Every structure is written in structure tokens, then in C-alpha cells.
Amino acid sequence: MKSNEALDDYKLGANIRKARKDRGVSLEQLATGTKLSVSFLSQLERGKANVSVENLMKIAKFLDISIVRLFEVENGQRLGSVIRKGEGVVLTVEGSTAYCESLIRKRSANLQATLYVNPPGEGRKTPLSHKGEELVFVIRGELIYYLNDQEYQLRDGDVMYYRSEALHSWFNPGQWENVILVVNTPPIM
Secondary structure (H helix, E strand, C coil): CCCHHHHHHHHHHHHHHHHHHHCCCCHHHHHHHHCCCHHHHHHHHCCCCCCEHHHHHHHHHHHCCEHHHHCCCCCCCCCCCCCCCCCCEEEECCCCCCEEEECCCCCCCCCEEEEEEECCCCCCCCCECCCCEEEEEEEECCEEEEECCEEEEECCCCEEEEECCCCEEEECCCCCCEEEEEEECCCEC
16 A cells, blocks of 8 residues: 555656646657656656656646646535645655645645745755745744845744745754745746
């Protein structure tokens, strides 16, 4: 029997494959358009590789779909869904040892929520920009957040809102890990 994480990797990969095929895009075309290798994409589609948020965004952008659409199949008629602690889809942050978990697993969701646990000195070091709006809530610890060339110092309980088109990155300047929740409109590229 597959573990929850392996099952999530498999579902994510299967959803990427379905979206690619629905668009009539070959694996080679996706590789060329995203600058990711065919072997990596093949492993990803089979649930044999983890993917960073940045690479997932490249794939969604190339396929012209919302990133949230890649996570889960609709739950029929249910009004809501519960994601228990540790049951989100685990992602990676490129160039970081930060833990990243996508918390909304519904394809038609108008929001994306991601929990980040950043060890000291870690975070999203490569600035990112996309369409939409974003809210950052510091659950625990300290955070240095960059929007374009501006620096913001955030602590427990602080909230920051901004337009996602601004280049944004962050890191944990503290001695202990921090925990942040990022809620945003899914980037439709």
C-alpha cells in the first residue's frame, strides 16, 4: 500500500499527465516549454519525483491552467473539504530546505493556501512574480519579506497583503524555525 505522500505524488503526477493530454501537448513539448527535462517530467507524471513550487508554476503556465487544478479531483457534491494536519500535498522550495505543504486540494478552488516551515536562514530565496493577490500570515517566528526592493520585518501574528505581480521572496532571520501560511489567488498564467 502506498503512503499518503507517495499517493499524493501519484495523484499530482496523474493530474499533470491528464492536463497535458487534455491540451494535446507531448511530454517533449512540455519539457521544451518549461525548460525541464523529459525524464524529470516523466518521473513526475508517474509519481516518482517531487516538484518545487517554481517548477509546478512553470508547468501550469505552459498548460495555461491554474496551479490548483493540478492537485485533486473534485469531491462530487460536497460543500467543503477537510485537510487534516500533515495531509496536504508536500512540495519543495527550490534551493531551500523549507517544508512546504499545499493545503487546498480542490481543482475549482479560487484560493491556494500553502503552509511553509522555514528553518533558520531558509525560505524562498529566489524572487517570484505571478498574477493575483497574496496574504502572508506569520504563525510563529520571525520573517524578512521582500517585495521588489522593499524589505518588511514580520513577527508572530503579523499579516501582509500584496499584489502577487511584485517580485516576492522571504527568509527566516531567527534562531528557530518559523511557520507561515500563504494564501493567494491561484496563478492563472
